[in-house]
Amino acid sequence: MYFGPIANYVAIAQSDVLLFENEDNYQKQTYRNRTYIYGANGKLLLTIPIKHSKKGVKQLYRDIRIENDFQWQLLHWKSLESAYRTSPFFEYYEDEFVHLFKKPKEFLLDFNYECMQVVMECLQLDIPLSKTDTYNKEPKEALDLRYIVNAKKEQSYSMQPYIQVFDDKQGFIPNLSILDLLFNEGTNALTYLENQSIS
Numbered sequence: 001m002y003f004g005p006i007a008n009y010v011a012i013a014q015s016d017v018l019l020f021e022n023e024d025n026y027q028k029q030t031y032r033n034r035t036y037i038y039g040a041n042g043k044l045l046l047t048i049p050i051k052h053s054k055k056g057v058k059q060l061y062r063d064i065r066i067e068n069d070f071q072w073q074l075l076h077w078k079s080l081e082s083a084y085r086t087s088p089f090f091e092y093y094e095d096e097f098v099h100l101f102k103k104p105k106e107f108l109l110d111f112n113y114e115c116m117q118v119v120m121e122c123l124q125l126d127i128p129l130s131k132t133d134t135y136n137k138e139p140k141e142a143l144d145l146r147y148i149v150n151a152k153k154e155q156s157y158s159m160q161p162y163i164q165v166f167d168d169k170q171g172f173i174p175n176l177s178i179l180d181l182l183f184n185e186g187t188n189a190l191t192y193l194e195n196q197s198i199s
Contacts, residue, residue, distance in 0.1 A: 001031040002048055002112055003119065003177045006193070007157050012120075013193035015127060026050075026061045033064075033108055035177040039083045042170045046076050046177075050108060061109055068104040077101035080179065087165050089186030093122055097179075119178055123190045157198050 001008055008031070026032070033048040049067035053059045077098065084090040096118055105111040120127075161172040162185055181189045 001035075001116070002033055002046075002108075003035040003115055003179050004031050005036070005175045006159065006178055006181050006196070007175050007198045009119070009123070009178045009181075010157075010193050010196045010198050012127065013123070013125060013190060020129065024061055025058045026064045032061065032112065035179070037080065037083050037177050038164050038166055038170075038173055038180055039079065040166055040169070042166075043173055043176070044079065044083065046079060048072060048076075048108060048111075062107070064108040066105050066108055066111065073101040073104070084165060084179070084183040087183040090183045092186060093182060096122055119182070122182055123193070125190065157196075159196050160192070162192065 033050055035046050037044050037046060049070070049072055051065040051067050080097075081090075100111075100115060100118065105114075157175055159174045161167075161174075162181070164172060164180065164184055167173075178189075181192060185192055
């Protein structure tokens with residue numbers, strides 16, 4: 001996930017062991033290359049541009065390349081600054097994230113792992129993590145939560161509200177990017193994740 005939604009991190013924070021899917025086909029309209037933040041005008045979509053394969057040719061997620069012909073990283077960072085500069089913890093975490101938006105990245109999966117690692121360090125989450133080496137359509141040995149990466153068919157979750165920068169204009173918007181929770185709640189973010197339910 002590209003700074004996945006809070007529900008995804010609820011699942012991560014409440015897990016003992018993490019197994020990430022590395023061998024599936026890339027699917028459009030998932031949180032693999034998009035995230036939603038809270039801008040001045042409400043919910044704002046940030047999308048990482050990708051290089052598309054020939055029509056009808058499936059690609060593995062791990063083979064998806066990022067399109068770097070325009071400065072999407074600069075645009076995304078400016079959007080994050082605009083949305084969260086006045087949040088209580090943006091300056092506290094800023095140095096942890098800004099480097100992710102300075103150098104072009106080649107593969108989407110690698111970049112997403114890099115982003116997730118930074119988020120987990122900020123949350124002080126230390127959970128054993130492994131990656132699949134074959135695709136298993138119906139795993140029996142693990143709880144299959146791959147569906148929560150699907151942005152098009154996103155489920156509705158009942159989450160406790162927290163203070164957001166623009167909630168006086170638009171009200172509380174649940175299940176935004178984990179960055180929304182981190183920049184607004186800071187060191188309380190992990191406690192929040194541990195107390196939510198996505199079942």
